[in-house]
Amino acid sequence: MLLTLSTTHRPATDLGFLLHKHPDRAQQESLSFGTAHLFYPDAGEERCTFALLLEVDPVALVRGRDGAGPLDQYVSDRPYVASSFLSVALSRTLGTALGGRCAHRPGLAASTLPLEARIVPLSCRGGADIVRRLFEPLGYDVGAEPLPLDPVHPEWGPGCLYAVTLRADCRLADLLTHLAVLVPVLDDAKHYYVGADEVDKLLRRGEGWLAGHPERDLIARRYLRHQHGLAAAALLRLDADEAPVRAGDGEDALEAPIRLNDLRLDAVAAELAACGAATVLDLGCGEGRLLQRLADQGRYASLVGVDASPVALERAGRRLGARTGVRLQQGALTYRDRRLAGFDAAAVVEVVEHIDPERLPAFEEAVFRTARPGTVVLTTPNRDYNGRFATLAAGTMRHPDHRFEWSRDEFRAWTDGVCARFGYTVRLSPVGEPDPVLGPPTQMGVFTRCS
Missing domain, CATH: 3.30.1610.20 (Hen1, N-terminal domain)
Structure with a gap:
């Protein structure tokens, strides 16, 4: 060989x-x-x-x-x-x-x-x-x-x-x-011979990529020679070790006085309605709050929520119940997934800042080249605004799982780069009441595919 x-x-x-x-x-x-x-x-x-x-x-x-x-x-x-x-x-x-x-x-x-x-x-x-x-x-x-x-x-x-x-x-x-x-x-x-030590080896070598892989169940079963107990143990440990991918209670509490989460969801829902999409992806859907709003509007033929966390998807399933036309699936946004291609629009709400900077090119490839929806509505914190939060210590980020938070200039440079690399145009829009000097608490980019 x-x-x-x-x-x-x-x-x-x-x-x-x-x-x-x-x-x-x-x-x-x-x-x-x-x-x-x-x-x-x-x-x-x-x-x-x-x-x-x-x-x-x-x-x-x-x-x-x-x-x-x-x-x-x-x-x-x-x-x-x-x-x-x-x-x-x-x-x-x-x-x-x-x-x-x-x-x-x-x-x-x-x-x-x-x-x-x-x-x-x-x-x-x-x-x-x-x-x-x-x-x-x-x-x-x-x-x-x-x-x-x-x-x-x-x-x-x-x-x-x-x-x-x-x-x-x-x-x-x-x-x-x-x-x-x-x-x-x-x-x-x-x-x-495959024993319990092979579970440790699989998780060690799979660190950073296996938890969100669309075929992780198949990988665990085959790698562990179809020993059900070992495969189940590996998958449970993957779920237990998985880092949160959405904002938690700390960030929600920080932003609650200005109702920023509601304002974000309202702004994203309005952009999705304005672009005339019939099929929508919610990438990093978390517990399904945006999906619930979109489903209740009754204007979409298909809504698909994607998240790496099985726990978040389970909660989203309970929130959404048996709503028609809504589907949930596991996946990570740094992996190319052909199941996500062919949708009219995608929402990426407060997710990109949870991705390690060195994985951003993989995120861009997965969303803007492989999935390539007609419209992408993406929101992320505005670091410039952080000084307005009285309970946020200087130099810290809004949530401990944030890998970075972009200033307005940094976000503009990133969106321009995405457009140049993947054939989109972008319109930047504020979310929340802007500070005259520091700008809005959340910055939103609405990407439109050129062809």
Whole structure:
């Protein structure tokens, strides 16, 4: 099985620093099930490619073990197909890179780079569709080419093996982590015993991306070899550890004297009505307050609320009851989700400030390129106004989960950048009574798609 990692970052040979493998020196590492060959077939300034060729010893795999039948030990693709063997090899041979550590170039390890991974052959139980379902929400461009069941007999058709190519601008550590988790998930098998320690490993490697992945249930089931108890435990821990994504009681109490939450919802609802939308997404819907208002107006054919928190969605479900045309689904706004495409409009109310700044490009891609509604109504706090809140200490933000709060100039610069990158125009509008100097308490951008 062969994995190649390539970059066009300049100079491309910086890849050697990240992988801790010198481009001029081929290496071999012995593993319990075979040998990993590590080398660079291409190491230039403009493009550099690293290769991990994993040579599994088929005899060692079955020595001392009972097969499922007389031919099981002899007729098998296990030694030759990318699977959990590759995941273990990544951990053993590229563990430092997998952990995102680079003592000589720490800034490089934290940087987003243009990366390409290619795996041949990769076992994909579920075909090319499941490859896309697992990797596209993480921001990858996915190519999956089916391989013939037998090259000598192409008339036999394809099997479950694919040549998979993944491209993204991301950290190398993130790419390696996604591969380490999802390659065994695609294969839907593991070559070693799966116990409770595998739950810890899954949650450790899934930190920051698994909780909001649209296919997280499938990932947990397959990674843990369909052991229901382990998968349920993993999902419960994901929910328990999940950070809040919406404003909490502290922010609500802070803004209550000026009824700012009601003013926001009124302003967003008015913009959605004015644009003539029939189908609307509420991205980061929380407990469903905006959805409730929109549903009660009776003007929308379809309303879909999306949130990463199952607890918030459960509360939203209780609030909304059996209202017709309203649907709730789990998802995170930093993952591309094709289920969100084709809507007339989307609301993103007091959500963007809960996203880590380095994840904002992923949020932009998910909302303005993949979902790409005709209108996007987005609100966020105005940092300039914070001095008006008597109970808010100087230099602090309105809620402890806020990753940032934009000034008016910063918000204007961000909205202009989004429009230039994704083909929208924007109109900025105040929400709440503006201060003559500090501006409004909430700033709103109404994005309109150009085509």
